[in-house]
Amino acid sequence: MEPTDARRRGTRRVRLVTAAVAGGALVGTGALTVVVADAHPAAADTAPAGTDGTVTAPGGAGTGPTAPTGGVGAGHPGHAHGSSGSS
Amino acid sequence: MTAVRDRAVATADWTAWTCRVRLAVTDPAALAGARSVVERELAAVDAACSRFRRDSGLAAVDAGAGRWTPVAPLLAEALAVALRAARLTDGDVDPTVGGALSALGYDRDLADVDPGTVPPVLAPVAGWRTVELDGDRVRIPWGTRLDLGATAKAWTADRAAAAVAARTGAGVLVSIGGDVAVAGPAPEGGWRIRVEDVTGDPDAPPPPGSATVSVVDGGLATSGTRARRWLRGGVEVHHLLDPRTGLPARPVWRTVSVAAGSCTDANTVSTAAVVRGHAALPWLRELGLPARLVTEHGDVVTCGGWPA
Numbered sequence: 001m002e003p004t005d006a007r008r009r010g011t012r013r014v015r016l017v018t019a020a021v022a023g024g025a026l027v028g029t030g031a032l033t034v035v036v037a038d039a040h041p042a043a044a045d046t047a048p049a050g051t052d053g054t055v056t057a058p059g060g061a062g063t064g065p066t067a068p069t070g071g072v073g074a075g076h077p078g079h080a081h082g083s084s085g086s087s
Numbered sequence: 088m089t090a091v092r093d094r095a096v097a098t099a100d101w102t103a104w105t106c107r108v109r110l111a112v113t114d115p116a117a118l119a120g121a122r123s124v125v126e127r128e129l130a131a132v133d134a135a136c137s138r139f140r141r142d143s144g145l146a147a148v149d150a151g152a153g154r155w156t157p158v159a160p161l162l163a164e165a166l167a168v169a170l171r172a173a174r175l176t177d178g179d180v181d182p183t184v185g186g187a188l189s190a191l192g193y194d195r196d197l198a199d200v201d202p203g204t205v206p207p208v209l210a211p212v213a214g215w216r217t218v219e220l221d222g223d224r225v226r227i228p229w230g231t232r233l234d235l236g237a238t239a240k241a242w243t244a245d246r247a248a249a250a251v252a253a254r255t256g257a258g259v260l261v262s263i264g265g266d267v268a269v270a271g272p273a274p275e276g277g278w279r280i281r282v283e284d285v286t287g288d289p290d291a292p293p294p295p296g297s298a299t300v301s302v303v304d305g306g307l308a309t310s311g312t313r314a315r316r317w318l319r320g321g322v323e324v325h326h327l328l329d330p331r332t333g334l335p336a337r338p339v340w341r342t343v344s345v346a347a348g349s350c351t352d353a354n355t356v357s358t359a360a361v362v363r364g365h366a367a368l369p370w371l372r373e374l375g376l377p378a379r380l381v382t383e384h385g386d387v388v389t390c391g392g393w394p395a
Contacts, residue, residue: 064175064374065175065347065348065352065353065355065356065374065376066347066348066352067305067346067347067348067375067376067377067391067392068302068303068304068305068306068346068347068348068377069304069305069348070273070277070302070303070304070305071302071346071377071392072300072301072302072307072346072377072392072393072394073276073277073300073301073302073394074299074300074301074394075276075277075279075280075281075299075300075301076276076279076299077293077299079279079289079290080279080280080281080289080290080293080299081096081098081109081111081260081274081278081279081280081289082109082111082260082262082267082278082279082280082281082289083107083109083262083265083280083281083282083283083286083287083288083289084262084265084266084267084280084281084282084283084286084307084308084309084344085265085282085283085284085285085286085287085309085311085313085314085342086265086284086285086286086309086310086311086312086313086314086315086342087106087107087264087265087266087285087286087314087315
């Protein structure tokens with residue numbers, strides 16, 4: 001037996017353990033993803049309500065963003081009621 | 088929708104969450120009560136969702152990362168809204184960027200951010216699909232920190248506007264740092280909103296490059312890279328992160344303004360558009376939402392019926 005065999009075997013053992021842990025993490029992540037993907041529709045269906053009970057949520061799980069029913073008009077360039085920019 | 092004379096619009100301005108807050112109501116007599124309603128909503132959401140309060144519900148979720156943490160109904164709703172935004176944008180708006188923001192130094196109110204001495208470091212983003220929300224409890228992966236900044240402000244504006252309209256019957260506009268929600272009867276000609284790079288004083292003269300539009304319902308939001316910028320180790324960074332890299336989105340659009348059926352949806356889409364960069368325009372056209380995009384060089388592109 002080569003004098004370095006034991007050390008080499010030890011390294012190999014560490015590599016095997018590392019590979020096993022990495023594989024386990026991948027499997028775990030995949031399982032978690034499936035769990036979360038299943039859970040999200042129900043979560044997104046939750047309808048937020050104001051402190052007075054007013055429902056203010058955007059649409060549920062199957063609803064995408066909708067346009068304002070009144071559209072957007074051209075405003076006068078002078079006085080404005082509000083400002084919208086980054087903040 | 089009923090309209091009232093513009094001269095009847097009363098306004099109040101104050102600062103919250105390091106943002107300019109504007110409240111406008113079509114019934115001046117309702118202003119004081121309306122402000123109380125808005126302040127209550129702000130306080131409630133802050134207690135639930137703040138990243139900067141150790142006693143917030145969100146801080147408890149972060150502290151309990153790796154295990155199930157019970158959450159109050161308001162935070163559960165805020166999380167549901169954030170996860171919906173993530174799903175609608177295919178992850179461009181992601182609530183798990185809290186750790187990446189902290190790694191960039193944004194772990195306290197912006198005015199107090201430590202410029203640091205080392206350049207920004209990359210922090211992994213777990214991704215919204217790793218967040219498990221199950222009724223009144225939530226579990227996030229160990230080491231993850233949440234940030235609801237991309238949705239909570241707009242959602243609060245929606246909540247506050249709806250609550251004021253329900254309580255007073257007046258038309259109302261609530262703007263929180265430029266995330267604008269309107270409800271109830273609009274004033275004659277609609278609510279006039281000035282769109283600009285950085286949220287400013289609506290009563291001040293309009294700055295060059297701004298545009299004024301009107302809406303009567305829903306919300307309007309602008310996302311951009313001109314505000315919430317800071318230095319980290321000598322490198323200038325901003326707060327709109329690309330969840331795929333954990334770093335500030337590459338500069339394509341300096342501001343994107345979107346109108347939608349709610350302020351939450353408007354801000355979800357405008358934030359995602361900044362993150363998407365060049366891919367934003369075809370996506371916005373597909374959605375059909377009125378939008379205005381300004382390039383880093385100041386060129387303006389509109390779509391979805393946004394007034395030219």
